[in-house]
Amino acid sequence: MSAAIDIADATFEAEVLRSDIPVLVDFWAPWCGPCRMVAPVVQEIAEQYVGKVKVVKINTDENPQTASQYGIRSIPTLMLFKGGQKVDVVVGAVPKATLTTILEKHFDTPAEA
């Protein structure tokens, strides 16, 4: 089982931009209701796609630099990075199926469900 990991402004480059595999970043804030709703979905994605996608979470209250750099407005915002580049964005608490569809689109081969 793999867990979504918490990252910070200081570790964003190493954990996200320099990752060998695609990275799903969950931009969240502590008193944001829908962030609490999407957190377990993000965790399920981390477990389902072990080795295929890395899942990280960043608290925008504590890490404003990264949120600012990527123009985060509404939260939660989920952003997919591939080879250090932002390739997709989803805003708001979305169902798991929406996320898996987006992830699959960016994989070379379909992942096993």
Place this chain on the structure above:
Amino acid sequence: MESRGYNKSSQKSFELMRHFAETYAKRSETFFCSDPSITTAVIEGLALHKEQLGAPLCPCRFYEDKEAEAKAGYWNCPCVPMRERKECHCMLFLTPDNPFAGTSQTLQEVPLEYQTTQ
């Protein structure tokens, strides 16, 4: 002022914000989320912003400058999208057709703590 926990508002601010949310839900004919922890978290965030910034700035947005945003007013609850189109992306006020809408306009408070990590 008594502390209710780290990075939480005072009891008085929380109660004021709860009262506002319940009143506004009835007035706008919207409902709270079927998961009361969502509603509780948002009311906590609004109450904290009211104390820190003087206005209940939406806790479901990232701002370059919270003070300036609170002054600008657009995202102070009830925000412009809510007042104009009943759109609350924070899921505090949900129209009855929203799949996450519950049937209550009264908060069932859930004990929550501030999280630095999820």
